[in-house]
Amino acid sequence: MDSLDSGSDADGFAVAKMQRDARKRELRDLRLKEEKEKKEMEEGIEKTLEHEKKKVSEIEAAIRALQKSTPKDAKTPINVKPGFYNLYSVRHCQLMRPAKIHYGNSLSLYENMGDGSKNNSNEGDYEPWGDIELDNGSVSEPEVCEFKPFDIPKFSGKVKLPTNRRGGGETVEITFHNEEYIELKLHADLIFKLADGEDRLDLSEGHTDDTPYYHFFGAQRTPDRAREEREELQRQEIEARARYERNRSPSPRDTWFENNHFMGAYYDRRYAESW
Structure with a gap:
């Protein structure tokens, strides 16, 4: 009887050890997966x-070149037309969790078609x-x-401009260096008012009161710059999709092709040939 009991104990110990070892491997694999992610x-x-940082450096260099070529205190004529400017701010980008897809910031200028008294944009x-x-x-609800x-x-x-009611009347300061390059100063309070939920929490946690303003550098959106931004956005989307596919848990219904082939992420079984 004792031998039977000891045999049962040994079997139970072996099973417990196997379960413990399996749990250790599971936790190790989970830790390695989290570290990889x-x-x-x-x-x-x-x-x-x-x-x-690259875009900010490019714009800063262009502004410095403009300033060096212009006599101090000289008034430089500019001819700003309706259009769009891409805005860049390293500080704002850092606080906005750029691990997600970063859709960028922009300034848009539109011609006011009010009374028609000031619509000679040629001058x-x-x-x-x-x-x-x-x-x-x-991207669906930009601020x-x-x-x-x-x-x-x-x-x-x-130029100092008051915002509308949604912006809480906070002032936006725009510096026109010429038609192509601008700088913006936005107060943190304005950015907080425009952010909701997690975005506001992320901004407030990373914000320091000793630097209340966010500095943005802007470049006029030309066809070449628009193409470059599209390529950057496409890169982020492709990498985000690849990260998701690598790190997601495979479904029991996934085929060998979906799990192993380099084109598996694009496979859709709805259109697969039936045999």
Whole structure:
């Protein structure tokens, strides 16, 4: 009887050990998967930030070249037309969780078609209105800050514009260096008002009161710049899709092709041939 009991105990111990070892392997695999996901996420963040830093550096260099070529205190005539500017801010990008797809920021200037008294844009004498669109992590509901019509500047310099009610009346400061390059200063309170939920939490946690303003650098959206931004967005989308496919748990219904072939992520069994 004792031998039977000891045999049962040994079997139970062996089963418990197998279960414990299996659980250890499961936890180890989970830890390795989480570490891999974190590393890939950090690599994605770094690539997005590098792109943002590159664009800011390019615009800063162009502005410095303009300033060097212009005598101090000289008024430089400019002819700003309705159009779009791509906006870049390393600080804002860092706070907006760029591990997600970063859709970017923009300034749009539209011609005010009110009374028609200031619509001779050939002379640069028109009254524009505009809005600032900030990427707060949602492409379907971008956060827009609109400001009222204003007199277009005829010379390079700063323009201070009050925002509409949605922006809480906070002032937007735009510096026109010429028709192509601009700088913006947005107060943190304005950015917080435009953000909701997790976006506001992310911004508030990373924000420091000693630097209340967010500085954006802008470049006029030309066909070449628009193409470059599309390519950058496409890169982010492809990498985000690849990360998702690598890290998701395979479904029991997934085929060998879906799980192993390099084109498996694009396979749709709905259109597979029936045998």
